[in-house]
Amino acid sequence: MIVLDNVTKSYGGFRVLNGCSATIRRGEVVVICGPSGSGKSTLIKCVNALEPFEGGQIVVDGMAVRSSDVSLQALRAKAGMVFQSFELFSHLTILDNVMLSPRLVQKRPAQSVREESMRLLERVGLAQHAMKYPIALSGGQQQRVAIARALAMRPSIMLFDEPTSALDPEMVGEVLAVMGELAREGMTMMCVTHEMGFARQVADRILFVDRGEIVDDCSSRDFFAGRCSPRAQAFLSSAC
Amino acid sequence: MQVWNWHGFFTYLTSPYIFRGALVTLWMTFAAMVFGCLLGLALAVMKRSRHRALSVPARFYVWLFRGTPLLVQLVVIYAGLPKLDIRLSVTACAVIGLSLNEAAYLAEIIRAGLNAVPPGQIAAARALGMDEWQISSRIAFPQAFRLIIPPLGNSVNGLLKTTSVTSVISMEELMQRSQILVQDQFMVLELFSVAALYYLFMTTAWDFLQRRIERRAERPYRRLSSAGGAGLPPDLAAASRDAR
Ligand SMILES: Nc1ncnc2c1ncn2[C@@H]1O[C@H](COP(=O)(O)OP(=O)(O)OP(=O)(O)O)[C@@H](O)[C@H]1O
Ligand SMILES: [Mg+2]
Numbered sequence: 001m002i003v004l005d006n007v008t009k010s011y012g013g014f015r016v017l018n019g020c021s022a023t024i025r026r027g028e029v030v031v032i033c034g035p036s037g038s039g040k041s042t043l044i045k046c047v048n049a050l051e052p053f054e055g056g057q058i059v060v061d062g063m064a065v066r067s068s069d070v071s072l073q074a075l076r077a078k079a080g081m082v083f084q085s086f087e088l089f090s091h092l093t094i095l096d097n098v099m100l101s102p103r104l105v106q107k108r109p110a111q112s113v114r115e116e117s118m119r120l121l122e123r124v125g126l127a128q129h130a131m132k133y134p135i136a137l138s139g140g141q142q143q144r145v146a147i148a149r150a151l152a153m154r155p156s157i158m159l160f161d162e163p164t165s166a167l168d169p170e171m172v173g174e175v176l177a178v179m180g181e182l183a184r185e186g187m188t189m190m191c192v193t194h195e196m197g198f199a200r201q202v203a204d205r206i207l208f209v210d211r212g213e214i215v216d217d218c219s220s221r222d223f224f225a226g227r228c229s230p231r232a233q234a235f236l237s238s239a240c
Numbered sequence: 241m242q243v244w245n246w247h248g249f250f251t252y253l254t255s256p257y258i259f260r261g262a263l264v265t266l267w268m269t270f271a272a273m274v275f276g277c278l279l280g281l282a283l284a285v286m287k288r289s290r291h292r293a294l295s296v297p298a299r300f301y302v303w304l305f306r307g308t309p310l311l312v313q314l315v316v317i318y319a320g321l322p323k324l325d326i327r328l329s330v331t332a333c334a335v336i337g338l339s340l341n342e343a344a345y346l347a348e349i350i351r352a353g354l355n356a357v358p359p360g361q362i363a364a365a366r367a368l369g370m371d372e373w374q375i376s377s378r379i380a381f382p383q384a385f386r387l388i389i390p391p392l393g394n395s396v397n398g399l400l401k402t403t404s405v406t407s408v409i410s411m412e413e414l415m416q417r418s419q420i421l422v423q424d425q426f427m428v429l430e431l432f433s434v435a436a437l438y439y440l441f442m443t444t445a446w447d448f449l450q451r452r453i454e455r456r457a458e459r460p461y462r463r464l465s466s467a468g469g470a471g472l473p474p475d476l477a478a479a480s481r482d483a484r
């Protein structure tokens with residue numbers, strides 16, 4: 001479970017996040033959308049402390065993000081993250097990409113990590129590419145590896161920052177399929193995306209962010225039925 | 241006096257005295273490169289630091305050692321340290337001088353390499369829970385290494401020849417020994433040609449070695465490449481067969 005309570009952040013004098021509050025329950029899939037530069041990336045990066053924030057509080061599974069007795073490592077193990085441009089480690093094979101952090105950070109035994117990593121790669125349909133390097137894979141394949149790599153840490157929530165925005169159109173589907181499956185299996189997900197089809201089908205809730213504020217927080221049914229703010233309606237009509 | 245003395249030339253070419261001088265050149269290059277890399281790495285990390293207490297001294301160091309001739313640095317170390325009651329051998333002074341000087345240049349090379357590591361991968365590593373040391377040692381340095389092999393190789397090549405400057409503090413390397421022989425036998429051209437051949441041989445051997453290292457490091461970055469099925473443990477080979 002993730003609780004955002006009045007989160008505030010500025011770059012210099014510029015307010016990026018302005019009193020953002022929301023609660024994401026276990027197993028819930030929340031899609032975050034909004035215009036470019038509205039603070040979506042910043043918001044989810046605050047959840048795993050990739051971005052510091054000044055005001056308010058974020059609690060992830062009972063761990064307060066900024067408290068000194070919560071280790072960053074423990075927090076980040078709970079919250080897996082997938083980036084827009086994959087960010088696979090280019091000097092490591094696909095399998096090593098997936099295995100590195102469970103081995104290095106969680107110090108789990110090599111044999112079991114290897115087996116679990118292979119199972120994850122199979123799950124995203126890429127086991128036969130385990131020994132290749134990232135550059136040999138297409139964007140869609142790399143993004144699926146990135147998802148497997150995040151899952152290898154056994155996170156309880158997953159954060160996605162525009163996971164399909166850097167992909168060629170024909171590869172978007174394969175990545176969304178993996179995400180959809182993850183959602184059906186009950187993973188708690190916060191997902192920044194412009195894929196409104198995905199949001200409509202998979203999301204339980206939509207957070208509409210504009211100028212650093214969560215303007216709408218409603219069920220995806222209400223959102224797509226137009227029971228949302230005028231700003232969100234304007235965004236929707238331009239996005240779809 | 242003859243113009244060119246073939247007998248003298250071959251005598252020098254096979255002279256153990258000159259050969260051992262070349263070995264000294266070789267190991268001085270090696271030692272200065274190792275120490276220079278270690279110090280250069282520290283300087284590069286310091287220079288990139290957000291803390292001015294680290295970055296300013298590093299910047300000062302690089303400025304000082306890149307802004308003055310190696311010859312001057314060697315003489316200052318050789319003649320200056322005894323005044324502080326620190327007595328070191330000529331060899332120690334030569335290696336220290338070369339290392340300190342090389343570190344300044346290597347620091348810049350290593351820094352550029354670290355800057356070129358994609359910041360997104362660093363963020364991904366952070367998101368996976370790695371601490372700064374793990375990120376440096378497992379993600380940043382290995383990738384920076386690949387990028388800096390070519391300029392690093394250039395430095396080795398340069399250093400092989402730059403070691404000759406240590407003759408100014410009478411370090412008995414290849415150049416100094418050639419000069420010693422010139423002084424009592426006057427066959428300048430023959431001796432220096434032999435020295436040139438030795439340098440050529442060493443730099444050529446290094447070129448060859450560097451290309452091999454480069455090819456190895458580039459392997460992950462070629463599109464049609466894989467670590468090869470040979471390294472695949474049996475269970476994985478089976479797993480990937482199943483998946484297919
Ligand atoms: N390091 C930074 N320094 C200053 N301003 C920043 C920085 N990073 C982001 N910003 C600003 O903060 C605002 C929010 O950025 P953010 O990346 O969170 O937006 P976003 O909603 O994810 O946009 P996009 O859809 O383009 O990804 C933007 O106006 C951006 O210009
Ligand atoms: Mg963004």
